Amino acid sequence: MKTDWRNVLSDTGAEFEGELVMHYGNPERECEVALSGLVFSDLSHLGVIAVYGKDAASFLQSQLSNDISRIDAGTHQLAAYCTAKGRVIGLLRLFRQDDTFYMRLPIEILETVLQRLRLFVLRADVSLEDVSENFVNIGVSGEAASDEINTAAGMLPQQPDQVVHTDDLTILHTPGIEPCYEVYAGSIESAREFWEALNVRGAPVGMAAWRLLQIQAGMPDIYAATMDLFVPQMLNLQLIHGLDFKKGCYPGQEIVARTQYLGKLKRRMYLGHIDSDLPLQPGTALYLASDSEQPAGHIVDAQPHPDGGLSALAVIQINAAESGSLHSGASDGPMFSLRSLPYPLEPDA
Numbered sequence: 001m002k003t004d005w006r007n008v009l010s011d012t013g014a015e016f017e018g019e020l021v022m023h024y025g026n027p028e029r030e031c032e033v034a035l036s037g038l039v040f041s042d043l044s045h046l047g048v049i050a051v052y053g054k055d056a057a058s059f060l061q062s063q064l065s066n067d068i069s070r071i072d073a074g075t076h077q078l079a080a081y082c083t084a085k086g087r088v089i090g091l092l093r094l095f096r097q098d099d100t101f102y103m104r105l106p107i108e109i110l111e112t113v114l115q116r117l118r119l120f121v122l123r124a125d126v127s128l129e130d131v132s133e134n135f136v137n138i139g140v141s142g143e144a145a146s147d148e149i150n151t152a153a154g155m156l157p158q159q160p161d162q163v164v165h166t167d168d169l170t171i172l173h174t175p176g177i178e179p180c181y182e183v184y185a186g187s188i189e190s191a192r193e194f195w196e197a198l199n200v201r202g203a204p205v206g207m208a209a210w211r212l213l214q215i216q217a218g219m220p221d222i223y224a225a226t227m228d229l230f231v232p233q234m235l236n237l238q239l240i241h242g243l244d245f246k247k248g249c250y251p252g253q254e255i256v257a258r259t260q261y262l263g264k265l266k267r268r269m270y271l272g273h274i275d276s277d278l279p280l281q282p283g284t285a286l287y288l289a290s291d292s293e294q295p296a297g298h299i300v301d302a303q304p305h306p307d308g309g310l311s312a313l314a315v316i317q318i319n320a321a322e323s324g325s326l327h328s329g330a331s332d333g334p335m336f337s338l339r340s341l342p343y344p345l346e347p348d349a
Contacts, residue, residue, distance in 0.1 A: 023206035032306035038142035038202035047107035047132035054125040078242040086255030136191035152197035225283030276334035292331035296320035
């Protein structure tokens, strides 16, 4: 995080842990407001990789789970980066400006994903670069978000897969339980002006509140502890437009396709509530009460809910989820209770 931007956030009351904004003095209240009002958040827990060069599009098409040829200056896309065994090592939100692709992902796995992608460049005319410091990334959510962004920026993407660009802002309309946006500012001054415009009617919130919004929307992310744990369908990527089964080869494609067409999915991602106020990290195991040895699932992410306990996304064995007796951390740990995702678990449901 640039020092000048950190100073802006500090002046508005931000409390930091390292380079991450945790909250603005009242994390419980922030989570409550995030689910009911207009909020905006510094997204420094997310980083950005730039991919450019004559072969950038064909290179990404050969590496990622979605059809990169569909991305233009006005659209963005979710895609998975997988191992040869079809396990996800990164979820990427991609957008494009001119001849450069930008890939957003949690900053804690950025370097791992970047170095792995570079191994496969070979003789292609492709450059990959961590450009996280080139942007200030701000998330905005709430029923009034559309009007506020339109007033502040003068432009607005209308649909959840659309992007608009102003002179110094790139605005993505992303999936969410309320209208949800990610805004990338190319300068501190632009970010400051945008932040101050939102601060008239909205409330700044920290990382936990923003991740709670993503959990409630059923939108997963991959962190260091969950790399190489899940195939894309376990994360519901076929339901949230992160997979294209007709695009051709990429690492793990055969396994992903076999799971879709020949196999029966045995695990999938669910939304749930955990009866505990203690934090749970991504990757924490879930157990059936009757089996203390073999995990029945793993937490994708969990964050405090304003009604108490934790809201969580978890990949769980389907049979175990239907049994209704899941516990976090141990077979006698806090109960995990299913909640309804905001989208159906089957495309034709």
